[in-house]
Amino acid sequence: MHMLEVKDVHKSYGNLEVLKGISFTMEKGETKVIIGTSGTGKSTLLYCINQLNPPDKGEVWLDGEEITNPETDINKIRQKIGFVFQEFNLFNHLTALRNVSIGLEKVKGMDKEKAQERAMAELTRVGLKEQVQQYPAQLSGGQKQRVGIARALAMDPMIILFDEPTSALDPELIGDVLDVMKALAGSVAMLVVTHEMGFARNVADEIIFMEGGIIVESGPPKQMFQYPKKPRTKEFLGKISTLYGKE
Amino acid sequence: MDSLPSLLDGLSITLLLTFISLTIGLVIGVALALGRVYGNKIISSVCIGYIEVIRGTPLLVQLFILYFGLPSVGIILTPLSAALLGLSLNSGAYQAEYLRGSIQSIPSGQMIAARTLGMNRLQSIQNIILPQALRISIPAWSNELIYLLKYTSIAYIIQVRELTAEGKFIAADTFRFIEIFVIIAVIYLALTVLLTAIIDKIEKRLSIPGIGAAESIALRNA
Numbered sequence: 001m002h003m004l005e006v007k008d009v010h011k012s013y014g015n016l017e018v019l020k021g022i023s024f025t026m027e028k029g030e031t032k033v034i035i036g037t038s039g040t041g042k043s044t045l046l047y048c049i050n051q052l053n054p055p056d057k058g059e060v061w062l063d064g065e066e067i068t069n070p071e072t073d074i075n076k077i078r079q080k081i082g083f084v085f086q087e088f089n090l091f092n093h094l095t096a097l098r099n100v101s102i103g104l105e106k107v108k109g110m111d112k113e114k115a116q117e118r119a120m121a122e123l124t125r126v127g128l129k130e131q132v133q134q135y136p137a138q139l140s141g142g143q144k145q146r147v148g149i150a151r152a153l154a155m156d157p158m159i160i161l162f163d164e165p166t167s168a169l170d171p172e173l174i175g176d177v178l179d180v181m182k183a184l185a186g187s188v189a190m191l192v193v194t195h196e197m198g199f200a201r202n203v204a205d206e207i208i209f210m211e212g213g214i215i216v217e218s219g220p221p222k223q224m225f226q227y228p229k230k231p232r233t234k235e236f237l238g239k240i241s242t243l244y245g246k247e
Numbered sequence: 248m249d250s251l252p253s254l255l256d257g258l259s260i261t262l263l264l265t266f267i268s269l270t271i272g273l274v275i276g277v278a279l280a281l282g283r284v285y286g287n288k289i290i291s292s293v294c295i296g297y298i299e300v301i302r303g304t305p306l307l308v309q310l311f312i313l314y315f316g317l318p319s320v321g322i323i324l325t326p327l328s329a330a331l332l333g334l335s336l337n338s339g340a341y342q343a344e345y346l347r348g349s350i351q352s353i354p355s356g357q358m359i360a361a362r363t364l365g366m367n368r369l370q371s372i373q374n375i376i377l378p379q380a381l382r383i384s385i386p387a388w389s390n391e392l393i394y395l396l397k398y399t400s401i402a403y404i405i406q407v408r409e410l411t412a413e414g415k416f417i418a419a420d421t422f423r424f425i426e427i428f429v430i431i432a433v434i435y436l437a438l439t440v441l442l443t444a445i446i447d448k449i450e451k452r453l454s455i456p457g458i459g460a461a462e463s464i465a466l467r468n469a
Contacts, residue, residue, distance in 0.1 A: 050363060079365035089356035093379045093455050103364035106374055137457025155364065 001064055003028050003189060004159055009048050009058035011041070018044045019055070020213035026159065031190045033200040036210035037236070042193040043086075045210070046161045049191070050081045063158060079107060082152030082160035082188075086167050088144040090136040096123060096147045097132040100154045108155070122150035126180045142173030146180055159189040166196055197241055201225060209233050250417040250427070257413030258434065260327070264399040264409060268334035269392055275339025280346035280380075281372065294343070301340035307401055309333050314405040330402035330409075338395055345387035349380040382458055389446040393439050410434065 002025035011019040047053035100119035126146040282294040314329040361371035403412035414431040
């Protein structure tokens with residue numbers, strides 16, 4: 001049994017079929033990076049996995065449960081699936097600490113003190129010990145994103161989905177966020193949509209190249225970068241490496 | 248000077264009408280705004296219908312219906328309870344619209360993030376959406392308080408002895424119309440100034456960097 005299994009997932013918006021049958025699996029602690037041009041359904045796929053935007057066809061299984069089944073308690077399942085947004089989506093009226101602790105309190109039913117203790121530990125882990133009492137508007141983009149990661153981590157998810165976590169950041173702030181993600185690799189499964197090729201090359205166990213709503217090719221970074229099987233993969237990686245630089 | 252006790256009586260009725268109606272109106276307003284934004288088609292239409300009927304008809308007519316109309320179907324209200332009911336129902340519709348604006352100004356990512364944590368819809372609204380929307384609504388809400396304070400004078404027409412009514416009685420007894428009504432006007436004005444100052448204080452106390460009015464204050468001072 002795989003930890004996560006995505007089986008033939010289809011999703012359309014009106015007449016536009018964004019996902020045309022996506023299948024892959026993930027194991028505990030694995031890091032997979034999804035790359036591909038914009039508008040190719042990468043984010044849609046993430047939202048199909050946590051059922052915020054359920055697929056039209058196909059199945060998603062997590063930890064032996066079919067979560068695409070309408071009978072499953074999706075709120076329970078979502079606790080196991082962390083999500084980190086491109087636009088952070090921190091709760092604007094809560095301090096960094098409360099952003100991280102509120103899920104523990106309201107969803108996991110932890111008491112306030114315990115939840116804040118845990119939140120403190122997670123924020124320390126992402127290097128924000130000094131910022132715990134700050135509100136989102138008082139944090140830099142990089143700090144906001146690290147709060148976002150701490151918020152996801154605090155729930156003890158089996159997997160965290162990252163939707164272009166560094167795309168809204170100033171270049172000099174990207175490093176801090178990527179460092180936190182690198183440090184996490186192995187301890188929790190991560191499925192990361194990103195254009196950061198350095199991260200993909202060094203951290204990913206597997207790279208998935210998507211285009212036109214299908215997976216064109218997937219494989220370990222070395223194979224994908226050095227011996228891509230499909231000409232389209234080679235072309236894309238060549239282009240993106242010039243754009244974002246090789247590491 | 249002899250008229251002071253009755254003016255104070257009137258004043259206390261005015262304040263009672265204002266604060267009770269504002270509070271009940273807030274409860275109604277929250278329910279209507281949530282129903283309108285998050286309810287299914289039926290609930291949302293009912294809420295819109297209510298809001299439109301109340302906002303589309305004069306407060307005075309609403310009070311007449313409650314006070315003079317309801318007895319014909321066997322419901323007899325005292326002047327004070329008719330006024331309280333009418334003002335609360337009326338204020339609820341207006342407060343619902345202020346709050347709806349605030350709810351709709353909150354970025355959709357807030358709800359999405361709450362749901363990804365595993366909160367259900369109700370928990371998300373309660374813990375994430377409402378605390379922000381209510382803060383954003385404070386300036387509009389302060390307006391509503393001031394309107395309401397003065398609208399309570401309409402209750403005099405259905406025999407409620409609030410501030411304006413007491414003034415009218417005293418003036419009719421003494422024929423000192425100018426003095427009495429200037430005093431009444433000054434009392435309303437003083438109350439308005441005082442209440443505005445209090446709400447400003449509350450707003451500052453509840454303010455959070457980056458949310459609503461607090462943000463514009465911070466920018467102005469920058």
